[in-house]
Amino acid sequence: MTTDQLKDILGDYKWSLLVAVIMLAMVGFGYQVARMIDEGDSKKVQAQKETIAILSKENHALTTKVNQLEVAVELASLETEKITSALGEQKKEIEAQQELISFYERVMAPEKTDAGFAIEGVEAFKLGDGSYQLRMVLLQSKQNKAVINGNLSITIVGKRNGEPVRLTSGKDSMLEEDVKYRFRFFQAVNVMLSIDSDIEVDAIELSTTVYQYKTRKDDYKLSVPWSDAISTELE
Numbered sequence: 303m304t305t306d307q308l309k310d311i312l313g314d315y316k317w318s319l320l321v322a323v324i325m326l327a328m329v330g331f332g333y334q335v336a337r338m339i340d341e342g343d344s345k346k347v348q349a350q351k352e353t354i355a356i357l358s359k360e361n362h363a364l365t366t367k368v369n370q371l372e373v374a375v376e377l378a379s380l381e382t383e384k385i386t387s388a389l390g391e392q393k394k395e396i397e398a399q400q401e402l403i404s405f406y407e408r409v410m411a412p413e414k415t416d417a418g419f420a421i422e423g424v425e426a427f428k429l430g431d432g433s434y435q436l437r438m439v440l441l442q443s444k445q446n447k448a449v450i451n452g453n454l455s456i457t458i459v460g461k462r463n464g465e466p467v468r469l470t471s472g473k474d475s476m477l478e479e480d481v482k483y484r485f486r487f488f489q490a491v492n493v494m495l496s497i498d499s500d501i502e503v504d505a506i507e508l509s510t511t512v513y514q515y516k517t518r519k520d521d522y523k524l525s526v527p528w529s530d531a532i533s534t535e536l537e
Contacts, residue, residue: 418442419450419512419522426495426506426531434495436506441488448514453480454491457507460528462500469497483510503528 419442427435442450456477458469471477476496483489497503505525512520 418520419510421508421522421524424506424508424524424526424531425533426528427533429494432497432499434497436491436493436495438491438508439488440483440485440491442485442512447486449484449486450512450514450519451482451484452510452512453482454508454510455480456493456495457509458495458497458501458503459505459507459525460501460503462498462502467501469501506531 419440422439422441424438425436427437429435436456440454456471458476460467460469469476471481472479477493481491481493483491505527507523507525509523510521511518512522
């Protein structure tokens with residue numbers, strides 16, 4: 303049956319009424335479908351919001367944990383550096399005390415050493431261009447200590463433009479004269495050296511003839527590498 307035949311049977315009024323009912327039914331069906339789709343989308347959106355909230359909470363917790371661990375690592379690193387520094391300072395102090403003890407043993411307990419005359423603690427401090435302060439301690443370690451005297455010759459051994467060079471006290475402008483000494487136990491030496499900046503220093507040579515009054519007792523020589531003697535900090 304066609305729509306025209308159905309229209310003839312029902313008439314214009316009933317036909318229009320039927321069409322209206324059908325359209326209302328379609329509208330109602332479409333509305334229900336739209337509501338179902340909207341509810342589904344709302345549920346999806348809500349689920350996504352809940353998921354985002356959970357993930358945000360977990361991310362915040364993880365970020366807090368990471369920050370706490372970073373702080374703990376930094377504190378541990380600082381504590382390690384502090385301990386390492388403290389151990390280094392203690393080691394230096396112990397070494398200094400051992401050197402001091404050794405020095406006093408050589409001065410006050412001569413039976414523990416064989417040499418009669420000795421030079422200890424040779425140090426050079428750079429003051430400026432070509433200017434150095436040289437320090438050392440002269441001592442004797444004989445059991446029956448008598449006054450000794452003599453002149454200490456200081457020689458700087460190095461190179462200038464690849465050629466060997468020697469600067470000796472009393473002969474060169476490095477130091478006008480030898481170091482005179484006279485002591486019974488020990489004597490501290492502190493002199494200024496002038497070394498041209500174009501000289502590459504290799505070592506310091508120290509030599510002397512030791513006299514007891516006017517009697518010749520001993521000849522002494524000592525060579526100290528410049529790298530061992532030079533110090534960056536002036537005490």
